Amino acid sequence: xxxxxxxxxxxxxxxxxxxxxxxxxxxxxxxxxxxxxxxxxxxxxxxxxxxxxxxxxxxxxxxxxxxxxxxxxxxxxxxxxxxxxxxxxxxxxxxxxxxxxxxxxxxxxxxxxxxxxxxxxxxxxxxxxxxxxxxxxxxxxxxxxxxxxxxxxxxxxxxxxxxxxxxxxxxxxxxxxxxxxxxxxxxxxxxxxxxxxxxxxxxxxxxxxxxxxxxxxxxxxxxxxxxxxxxxxxxxxxxxxxxxxxxxxxxxxxxxxxxxxxxxxxxxxxxxxxxxxxxxxxxxxxxxxxxxxx
Amino acid sequence: xxxxxxxxxxxxxxxxxxxxxxxxxxxxxxxxxxxxxxxxxxxxxxxxxxxxxxxxxxxxxxxxxxxxxxxxxxxxxxxxxxxxxxxxxxxxxxxxxxxxxxxxxxxxxxxxxxxxxxxxxxxxxxxxxxxxxxxxxxxxxxxxxxxxxxxxxxxxxxxxxxxxxxxxxxxxxxxxxxxxxxxxxxxxxxxxxxxxxxxxxxxxxxxxxxxxxxxxxxxxxxxxxxxxxxxxxxxxxxxxxxxxxxxxxxxxxxxxxxxxxxxxxxxxxxxxxxxxxxxxxxxxxxxxxxxxxxxxxxxxxxxxxxxxxxxxxxxxxxxxxxxxxxxxxxxxxxxxxxxxxxxxxxxxxxxxxxxxxxxxxxxxxxxxxx
Numbered sequence: 307x308x309x310x311x312x313x314x315x316x317x318x319x320x321x322x323x324x325x326x327x328x329x330x331x332x333x334x335x336x337x338x339x340x341x342x343x344x345x346x347x348x349x350x351x352x353x354x355x356x357x358x359x360x361x362x363x364x365x366x367x368x369x370x371x372x373x374x375x376x377x378x379x380x381x382x383x384x385x386x387x388x389x390x391x392x393x394x395x396x397x398x399x400x401x402x403x404x405x406x407x408x409x410x411x412x413x414x415x416x417x418x419x420x421x422x423x424x425x426x427x428x429x430x431x432x433x434x435x436x437x438x439x440x441x442x443x444x445x446x447x448x449x450x451x452x453x454x455x456x457x458x459x460x461x462x463x464x465x466x467x468x469x470x471x472x473x474x475x476x477x478x479x480x481x482x483x484x485x486x487x488x489x490x491x492x493x494x495x496x497x498x499x500x501x502x503x504x505x506x507x508x509x510x511x512x513x514x515x516x517x518x519x520x521x522x523x524x525x526x527x528x529x530x531x532x533x534x535x536x537x538x539x540x541x542x543x544x545x546x547x548x549x550x551x552x553x554x555x556x557x558x559x560x561x562x563x564x565x566x567x568x569x570x571x572x573x574x575x576x577x578x579x580x581x582x583x584x585x586x587x588x589x590x591x592x593x594x595x596x597x598x599x600x
Numbered sequence: 601x602x603x604x605x606x607x608x609x610x611x612x613x614x615x616x617x618x619x620x621x622x623x624x625x626x627x628x629x630x631x632x633x634x635x636x637x638x639x640x641x642x643x644x645x646x647x648x649x650x651x652x653x654x655x656x657x658x659x660x661x662x663x664x665x666x667x668x669x670x671x672x673x674x675x676x677x678x679x680x681x682x683x684x685x686x687x688x689x690x691x692x693x694x695x696x697x698x699x700x701x702x703x704x705x706x707x708x709x710x711x712x713x714x715x716x717x718x719x720x721x722x723x724x725x726x727x728x729x730x731x732x733x734x735x736x737x738x739x740x741x742x743x744x745x746x747x748x749x750x751x752x753x754x755x756x757x758x759x760x761x762x763x764x765x766x767x768x769x770x771x772x773x774x775x776x777x778x779x780x781x782x783x784x785x786x787x788x789x790x791x792x793x794x795x796x797x798x799x800x801x802x803x804x805x806x807x808x809x810x811x812x813x814x815x816x817x818x819x820x821x822x823x824x825x826x827x828x829x830x831x832x833x834x835x836x837x838x839x840x841x842x843x844x845x846x847x848x849x850x851x852x853x854x855x856x857x858x859x860x861x862x863x864x865x866x867x868x869x870x871x872x873x874x875x876x877x878x879x880x881x882x883x884x885x886x887x888x889x890x891x892x893x894x895x896x897x898x899x900x901x902x903x904x905x906x907x908x909x910x911x912x913x914x915x916x917x918x919x920x921x922x923x924x925x926x927x928x929x930x931x932x933x934x935x936x937x938x939x940x941x942x943x944x945x946x947x948x949x950x951x952x953x954x955x956x957x958x959x960x961x962x963x964x965x966x967x968x969x970x
Contacts, residue, residue, distance in 0.1 A: 412623035557606035558875030
């Protein structure tokens with residue numbers, strides 16, 4: 307028997323983040339909602355993550371445990387993972403008030419799906435409203451602004467100022483009323499409601515419906531997420547030395563969780579290994595692989 | 601010549617100032633340190649850190665995150681991942697048909713077709729190695745406030761600063777992941793739409809002139825899973841070129857911010873011939889890369905991790921798998937719809953029961969009033 311000692315560092319754990327109704331994942335069944343499947347482990351590293359990491363170390367393909375994929379894990383490697391020990395360095399502390407605080411850092415994430423529209427408040431400007439209203443209605447709007455503000459160049463004022471002024475001073479104006487009805491009849495109700503209920507938040511329009519409109523959709527390229535970096539050691543007893551030979555032919559390192567770098571620290575003979583080596587470690591088969599209902 | 605299975609590296613940087621900031625939420629950890637000034641404000645910029653607990657005391661080391669390093673290494677080729685490029689085939693293929701994209705990896709998810717390539721480069725955070733001590737400095741900013749006329753035009757804010765600082769990171773190139781480009785969804789790693797491969801090939805050749813491989817069926821050599829995968833195997837020359845290009849980017853890495861910088865001071869690599877013997881923590885076998893010329897002088901033979909499979913045999917097996925998968929997918933779809941209907945029926949029944957209870961309650965209270 308050989309004892310494999312592995313170091314892992316920089317393993318990113320997205321800790322107990324609730325899934326939103328529009329969080330998806332993609333597997334053999336196509337697009338599935340994460341929230342429908344309650345797919346998140348309670349513990350940061352379970353036997354599934356260690357097993358997949360060992361698959362790669364032994365030159366085999368890993369098998370996703372939370373998504374449906376074609377291949378299953380190799381039972382022998384899963385058994386090796388179950389008999390391993392793990393120790394994760396401290397990733398939280400308890401303050402004087404007894405509150406547990408995690409060593410969490412913020413990460414800028416990049417969206418992978420192209421049509422994640424921004425649900426946030428928006429900014430309107432003349433080019434954008436021209437695309438939104440289309441030719442005829444836009445010309446009507448420009449004529450209205452020219453008439454109301456007695457100007458030959460309506461664009462000299464920002465669109466946000468124009469809308470604010472229409473809301474504050476001209477809602478009872480007959481021409482404005484006619485135009486508002488026209489907006490509603492043409493299916494351009496976001497502008498109707500914006501003029502009627504104009505409200506700003508942090509300098510942006512408190513209305514995200516414009517962002518959903520296919521003509522002027524603003525898609526999100528990224529977001530912000532909090533996560534925790536984990537470091538530690540994994541001790542893997544290996545009965546059959548064929549796996550050591552497979553490791554020699556493989557790349558010699560693997561990954562775990564998000565970006566975690568797993569390297570071989572040592573391969574010990576059985577007689578070089580003592581009980582003290584696993585002091586402070588937890589056996590993988592004692593770690594729960596319970597799925598969270600978030 | 602022995603074959604190289606992977607390449608490990610150690611990267612050292614030196615700099616001045618903080619190049620990688622974290623969010624203001626870090627103040628809850630910062631304020632738990634006994635030996636540091638308390639930070640009560642929200643407008644504080646903290647450096648990214650690795651935190652440690654020793655004898656109940658918190659300490660930290662400033663770091664540059666692996667995501668920041670990865671972004672800066674590939675910034676000239678892949679400025680940021682934007683899913684909007686999928687709307688135009690040529691634009692999309694132009695962005696992924698580059699050596700940088702193949703090494704860096706990418707993911708473009710969609711209902712009908714998800715395109716992804718696992719990164720062949722693994723890199724850790726670059727953690728502080730010298731004893732530089734950071735502190736929170738107060739700064740002021742003048743500028744007319746547009747939102748609130750009652751507020752003064754000068755604002756104060758705090759920012760963590762540090763002087764000269766040294767960092768160290770490590771990582772590796774996974775040559776198995778780099779060597780193969782999948783054109784199949786079978787293992788959920790379709791990297792290029794096979795219908796568009798001819799266009800992809802022409803675009804990649806402009807950046808990687810030695811690329812001349814055609815799609816075939818391959819299996820991982822010695823794997824227990826004997827399912828063939830349709831894809832493209834890069835030649836040794838292709839792999840060596842892509843690794844060298846990335847090493848040059850790492851050697852010339854220079855992260856600059858308005859008041860700080862961090863650049864490479866040392867780069868060492870180790871060619872792994874034996875996954876068990878050639879370890880990261882072993883001092884022997886390291887090659888120092890100190891110039892672009894020394895990268896160009898590198899020469900190695902990559903292990904071939906894949907063996908070709910006969911086309912007819914592969915296609916027959918894949919056809920069988922596809923038929924079974926279609927049955928499973930249909931069964932899952934029907935089960936999901938049945939579960940949805942049951943859930944809908946249950947919630948309607950619950951709503952009716954609640955309605956009946958409410959009406960009963962109203963009737964009783966009316967009777968009581970009478």
